[in-house]
Amino acid sequence: MKTYFISDLHLCETRRGITTSFLELLANLDPKETDALYILGDLFEFWVGDDYNTPFNLQIKNALKDAVDRGTDIYLVKGNRDFLVGKRFAKQTGVTLLGDETVIDLYGVPTLILHGDTLCTDDVKYQEFRQKVNQPWLQWVFNHLPLSLRLKIVSKVKGQARNDKQDKQLDIMDVNQHAVVDAFNRQQVTHMIHGHTHRPDLHTVELTNQIGERRVLGDWHSHNFVLRVTASDHSVIKEPIVEPK
Known part of the structure; x- marks a missing residue:
C-alpha cells in the first residue's frame, strides 16, 4: 500500500x-x-470562496469527488493561498479538511503534516497577515460579500503579495529552526512533512536526545x-510539466 503527499500546485486556469x-x-x-492522498496546502493559486463555481473550479471539484467516490481517501491542509476553502468544498468533494497541524500514523511512524507557513516565523509581516485573515469572524464577513467585490479584494491582495515577496530576503521566507524544533516537541514526534517554501529537501533536526527528520x-x-x-521506503516522483501550445 502507498500514501501520497503533494503541495503547492497553485492550480489556475492559465497553467493548464x-x-x-x-x-x-x-x-x-x-x-x-x-x-x-494528502494535499498539504496551496492546491489553488487563490481561493475566493466555495461558491465561486467557475467551470475550472467545478472541474477540480468533480475530479476530487470522482477519486473519493472510487474509494481513495483524500485529505487537505489549507495553505496560505487557499485558506478560504471551507465545509461546502469538503461536502462537494468528499475531501477531509485537516487543521494547521495534524499527526498521522504513517506505517507505524507518528508524522506531523502541515502546510509549513506557520514555521516561517522570521517573516513577521506575513505572520501578522495570517493571524488576521484566519479569524473566523473576518472570514464569515468576507464570504458574505458580493463575489465581484471579493474578486477585486483578492486581486489587490495578490498584487501586494507579489510586491512584498520581491522585497523580502530569501532567508526570511524559509522556516525558522526554533519554530521547527518547537513543532516537533509540541507534537512529540520525530518526523515531519510540509510544503510552502518550494525548497524540496530532506533535513535532519537535532532534538532532545534524538534526531528528527523534516521532509519538504x-x-x-x-x-x-x-x-x-x-x-518500507520513501520515494519522490517528478515529471516535467508540459504546457499545451
Missing part, C-alpha cells in the same frame, strides 16, 4: 499543464493500492512533485 498533471494523478490512483515537498512549477511513502 499543471491542471492536466494533477487530474492524471487523481485518475491513476488505485484505491486497492492507495491508503490516502516541492512545488508544481516546472515539474510535478509527489512523495510516495510505503511501509
Whole structure:
C-alpha cells in the first residue's frame, strides 16, 4: 500500500499543464493500492470562496469527488493561498479538511503534516497577515460579500503579495529552526512533512536526545512533485510539466 503527499500546485486556469498533471494523478490512483492522498496546502493559486463555481473550479471539484467516490481517501491542509476553502468544498468533494497541524500514523511512524507557513516565523509581516485573515469572524464577513467585490479584494491582495515577496530576503521566507524544533516537541514526534517554501529537501533536526527528520515537498512549477511513502521506503516522483501550445 502507498500514501501520497503533494503541495503547492497553485492550480489556475492559465497553467493548464499543471491542471492536466494533477487530474492524471487523481485518475491513476488505485484505491486497492492507495491508503490516502494528502494535499498539504496551496492546491489553488487563490481561493475566493466555495461558491465561486467557475467551470475550472467545478472541474477540480468533480475530479476530487470522482477519486473519493472510487474509494481513495483524500485529505487537505489549507495553505496560505487557499485558506478560504471551507465545509461546502469538503461536502462537494468528499475531501477531509485537516487543521494547521495534524499527526498521522504513517506505517507505524507518528508524522506531523502541515502546510509549513506557520514555521516561517522570521517573516513577521506575513505572520501578522495570517493571524488576521484566519479569524473566523473576518472570514464569515468576507464570504458574505458580493463575489465581484471579493474578486477585486483578492486581486489587490495578490498584487501586494507579489510586491512584498520581491522585497523580502530569501532567508526570511524559509522556516525558522526554533519554530521547527518547537513543532516537533509540541507534537512529540520525530518526523515531519510540509510544503510552502518550494525548497524540496530532506533535513535532519537535532532534538532532545534524538534526531528528527523534516521532509519538504516541492512545488508544481516546472515539474510535478509527489512523495510516495510505503511501509518500507520513501520515494519522490517528478515529471516535467508540459504546457499545451
